[in-house]
Amino acid sequence: MSAQLSERTGERAWVAAGTELFVAELAKVEDFASPTALPGWSVGHLAAHVHFNAEALRRLVSWAASGVESRMYASADQRAEEIESGSRRAPDELRDLVAESAAGLAADLDALDEAAWDAEVITAQGRSIPARQIPWLRAREVMVHAIDLGTGLTFEDLxxxxxxxxxxxxxxxxxxxxxxxxxxxxxxxxxxxxxxxxxxx
Incomplete structure (x- = not known):
């Protein structure tokens, strides 16, 4: 197994574990208007962000697979508006969206061939990265934000x-x-x- 393949395998495992963790912790929350560790963000905001982050990363995967540029977000305003409007959705709907978009991202990553993993894409911060770094971007989102939900999870649990x-x-x-x-x-x-x-x- 190549070093790059081994690295991707490990990061994909982190994505799966982090997704499972985030979904499990989100299921413990009843009041999605309750605050999180992120200033100004409720549980609803955080759930919406994790959902839309998966959709944004799916656009990068599509870019890597097709060669057709597909940015994570059209603008910072689009990202903020998605999160704000998404935060007002019903808790059960948000839970379903988080699970569905995570599954969609996993399937998209499964479909990438070796050449696509080396394709260059651009993050929301404007950095050019190879597509093989996408799983890491997702792993840190789901792992860290599972803690941000404020259910009692800590970094020692990761x-x-x-x-x-x-x-x-x-x-x-x-x-x-x-x-x-x-x-x-x-x-x-x-x-x-x-x-x-x-x-x-």
């Missing part, structure tokens, strides 16, 4: 190999945002003061 990769991803993004030196000093134990960090996911 797979250790996933949290290790998540740390690497977070540090890389912090470094690109200019937050690397302060974070490095703190993580290296050279200061006891945690740096003030901007939003990440």
């Amino acid at each position: 797979p250790p190999d996933f949290t290790t990769e998540l740390l690497v991803d977070v540090v890389r993004k912090r470094a690109r945002a200019g937050e690397g030196p302060a974070l490095a000093a703190w993580l290296a134990g050279r200061t006891t003061t945690a740096p003030a960090l901007g939003p990440w996911l």
Whole structure:
């Protein structure tokens, strides 16, 4: 098995486990108007976001498979409007949408051939990435947002190999945002003061 194939297999397993976790935690919530760990977002907002994220990633998979450009979102406004309108849907409808779009994304990923996995697509943040990184984008969404639901789940409940990769991803993004030196000093134990960090996911 090639290193790239092994990596994709591991990330696909994280997607499946994270999806199962998010769906299970979402089923515990009765009041979708209740707040989450994300400022200004209710459970309804978070559920809508996870659903529409799957649909957006499906557009990237389609791009990789067909070669026809298909961006995740037409604009930041479109993304915000989808989440806001989606948050007002009935809880049972949102639960169904989350499960259905996740299944659709999994099926689309299953259908990609080897050449398509190397095709370049563009994320919502404007980064050009190979399609083989799409499963990771989804894995971190479902894993981290399962915690954000506020049902009592913590990072200690996530797979250790996933949290290790998540740390690497977070540090890389912090470094690109200019937050690397302060974070490095703190993580290296050279200061006891945690740096003030901007939003990440």
